[in-house]
Amino acid sequence: xTLIEKLNNExxxxxxxxxxxxxxxxxxxxxxxxxEERHLNGAGVCQGGAxxxxxxxxxxxxxxARGLITxxxxxxxxxxxxxxxxxxxxxECTEAADHQRLPYCDIRITNQDGAVIACMTGLAxxxxxxxxxxxxx
Amino acid sequence: xTLIEKLNNExxxxxxxxxxxxxxxxxxxxxxxxxEERHLNGAGVCQGGAxxxxxxxxxxxxxxARGLITxxxxxxxxxxxxxxxxxxxxxECTEAADHQRLPYCDIRITNQDGAVIACMTGLAxxxxxxxxxxxxx
Amino acid sequence: xTLIEKLNNExxxxxxxxxxxxxxxxxxxxxxxxxEERHLNGAGVCQGGAxxxxxxxxxxxxxxARGLITxxxxxxxxxxxxxxxxxxxxxECTEAADHQRLPYCDIRITNQDGAVIACMTGLAxxxxxxxxxxxxx
Amino acid sequence: xTLIEKLNNExxxxxxxxxxxxxxxxxxxxxxxxxEERHLNGAGVCQGGAxxxxxxxxxxxxxxARGLITxxxxxxxxxxxxxxxxxxxxxECTEAADHQRLPYCDIRITNQDGAVIACMTGLAxxxxxxxxxxxxx
Numbered sequence: 001x002t003l004i005e006k007l008n009n010e011x012x013x014x015x016x017x018x019x020x021x022x023x024x025x026x027x028x029x030x031x032x033x034x035x036e037e038r039h040l041n042g043a044g045v046c047q048g049g050a051x052x053x054x055x056x057x058x059x060x061x062x063x064x065a066r067g068l069i070t071x072x073x074x075x076x077x078x079x080x081x082x083x084x085x086x087x088x089x090x091x092e093c094t095e096a097a098d099h100q101r102l103p104y105c106d107i108r109i110t111n112q113d114g115a116v117i118a119c120m121t122g123l124a125x126x127x128x129x130x131x132x133x134x135x136x137x
Numbered sequence: 138x139t140l141i142e143k144l145n146n147e148x149x150x151x152x153x154x155x156x157x158x159x160x161x162x163x164x165x166x167x168x169x170x171x172x173e174e175r176h177l178n179g180a181g182v183c184q185g186g187a188x189x190x191x192x193x194x195x196x197x198x199x200x201x202a203r204g205l206i207t208x209x210x211x212x213x214x215x216x217x218x219x220x221x222x223x224x225x226x227x228x229e230c231t232e233a234a235d236h237q238r239l240p241y242c243d244i245r246i247t248n249q250d251g252a253v254i255a256c257m258t259g260l261a262x263x264x265x266x267x268x269x270x271x272x273x274x
Numbered sequence: 275x276t277l278i279e280k281l282n283n284e285x286x287x288x289x290x291x292x293x294x295x296x297x298x299x300x301x302x303x304x305x306x307x308x309x310e311e312r313h314l315n316g317a318g319v320c321q322g323g324a325x326x327x328x329x330x331x332x333x334x335x336x337x338x339a340r341g342l343i344t345x346x347x348x349x350x351x352x353x354x355x356x357x358x359x360x361x362x363x364x365x366e367c368t369e370a371a372d373h374q375r376l377p378y379c380d381i382r383i384t385n386q387d388g389a390v391i392a393c394m395t396g397l398a399x400x401x402x403x404x405x406x407x408x409x410x411x
Numbered sequence: 412x413t414l415i416e417k418l419n420n421e422x423x424x425x426x427x428x429x430x431x432x433x434x435x436x437x438x439x440x441x442x443x444x445x446x447e448e449r450h451l452n453g454a455g456v457c458q459g460g461a462x463x464x465x466x467x468x469x470x471x472x473x474x475x476a477r478g479l480i481t482x483x484x485x486x487x488x489x490x491x492x493x494x495x496x497x498x499x500x501x502x503e504c505t506e507a508a509d510h511q512r513l514p515y516c517d518i519r520i521t522n523q524d525g526a527v528i529a530c531m532t533g534l535a536x537x538x539x540x541x542x543x544x545x546x547x548x
Contacts, residue, residue: 003437006179007179010179010180011177011179011194012174012175012176012177012178012180012184013154013175013176013177013178013183013184013186013187014178014184014186016154016175017150017153017186030481037149038150038153039149039150040142040149040150041147041148041149041150041151041197042143042147042148042197043206043208044147046150047148047149047150047151047190047193048189048190048193048209048212049150049151049154049186049189049190050150050186050190050191051185052185052186052189052193053184053185053186053187053189053190056184056185056186056189059527060178064228069180071180071216072185072216073215073216073376073397074213074214074215074397075185075213075347075388076211076212076213076218076350076487076532077211077212077214078210078211078508078515078532078534079208079209079210079211080508080510080515081508081510090193096191096519096527097489097491097492097527097530099492102399102491104489104491104530105542106517107250108507116507116508119507119508119532121487121489121530121532122348123348123397123489125376126261146287209532210513210534211485213350213395213487215371215375215378215395215397217371217376217378218371218373233382233390233393234352234354234390234393236354236355236374239354239484239536241352241354241393243380245370253370253371256370256371256378256395258352258393258395260352260484260485260534262513277436280453281453281460284452284453285451285452285453285458286448286449286450286451286452286458287428287449287451287452287457287458287460288452288458288460290428290449291424291427291428291460311423311424312424312427313423313424314422314423314424314472315421315422315423315425316417316421316422316471317480317482320424321423321424321425321467322423322463322464322467322483322486323424323425323428323460323463323464324424324460326459326460326463326464327458327459327460327463327464328468329460330458330459330460330463334452334453339448343454345454345490345514346459346490347489347490348487348489348490349459349487349488350485350486350487351485351486351488352484352485353482353484353485365438370446376460393544409541411520
């Protein structure tokens with residue numbers, strides 16, 4: 001099983017809310033979400049937690065891609081523009097600094113028009129313990 | 138309808154994943170979540186997005202409590218300890234700095250034993266527009 | 275030499291800009307700065323970097339107080355109110371979550387009237403290496 | 412007077428610690444600092460506050476370049492690698508999301524070998540008030 005399959009199958013929370021990984025390469029991953037009624041908050045726009053989960057799945061894919069278990073320890077997310085019902089959102093994560101123990105990533109969420117919805121940074125902590133997947137892709 | 142009812146009913150995302158507001162007072166709110174199978178990530182612990190949503194609902198309640206629509210603009214969340222299947226989690230939000238336009242809050246998630254699971258800070262932006270609820274409580 | 279003396283003497287940057295530690299106890303530290311002409315930015319208020327350094331010295335004192343070298347890895351600082359020429363600023367740091375490897379702290383800067391100027395959070399990484407000071411106080 | 416001259420002359424704190432703006436273009440700015448003895452912390456490496464100030468000056472230049480006064484409201488900085496005595500550091504800031512009211516920037520500090528020292532994000536708040544400089548460059 002590849003990491004992309006593993007994360008899509010085993011991350012039950014991401015799966016249950018409709019977030020899917022759609023690409024993963026060395027130092028890069030992409031996840032997608034289409035905004036449905038169930039993702040809306042009290043103001044009628046996509047809830048921040050759904051956006052966070054979308055960004056976080058792309059982050060987890062990049063952070064874990066080296067085969068060692070890597071835990072997310074801190075994220076800063078800034079909400080630039082509301083995401084509306086029906087928007088097709090994409091989160092793209094790139095590794096900004098490949099620190100052996102504390103990898104640091106940038107994640108950006110855009111909508112179907114390329115407008116930036118949210119920007120996130122993620123810092124992770126890499127354990128000396130192997131992740132159970134056979135190969136990256 | 139009170140704000141607590143409004144947020145519990147109208148925040149469809151929080152509702153759909155099982156997060157509930159359970160207390161709201163001036164400058165304070167509490168939300169709760171019990172970790173179920175559907176909240177787990179690929180490592181078998183509670184996904185960061187579920188924790189974020191829990192903290193965010195408490196934050197939204199405090200930020201909006203003055204009757205003006207207030208948008209979350211930036212959050213930093215640090216994951217201190219994993220939350221396990223069955224854990225009963227509580228997020229408590231307090232207003233750390235009551236800036237008229239840019240309120241700033243601290244949110245802490247603890248488990249049933251009082252151990253800290255995650256710490257979040259939240260910065261919001263208050264619009265000059267009224268929120269549709271009758272009274273705070 | 276105590277940690278408070280060590281940090282005040284050896285942190286040449288903090289010393290050169292006029293920041294001083296004035297208290298340190300288990301899980302708590304306080305640093306002080308009086309805003310002078312040399313601390314002002316182009317808008318005529320205290321520069322964010324001077325505020326950051328003030329908060330950071332209190333953070334370093336708390337993070338290192340257990341006798342193991344501890345490196346600051348990430349900080350989020352939010353500027354709530356401008357600090358003016360002549361203001362006497364105090365930064366107080368408390369340990370919000372005592373994680374063995376990744377301690378997490380809250381730091382708050384207030385002025386002489388108790389008004390909040392800035393709020394910072396700090397995440398550090400503790401090495402398995404002793405710090406060269408004899409005792410905490 | 413151009414903005415680059417203005418910021419270099421008028422930001423007394425940045426000037427007093429040896430930080431200089433060296434380039435500014437639409438949506439981009441660069442600042443530089445050479446690490447001297449006076450910038451070191453108790454561990455003998457460049458203090459985080461000096462790095463923050465370096466990044467912050469580049470951020471201020473980008474955020475203010477549209478001619479309206481823009482206040483930094485929140486920054487997250489992650490320290491990836493220590494900067495040593497004698498290192499020639501460069502901070503480059505780019506505007507990641509050009510929100511009219513709340514511009515959001517990425518700032519990266521690298522050393523003379525191109526190694527990443529620190530990554531910062533910055534969120535600002537733009538007032539409806541003009542900044543006193545004649546033209547951008």
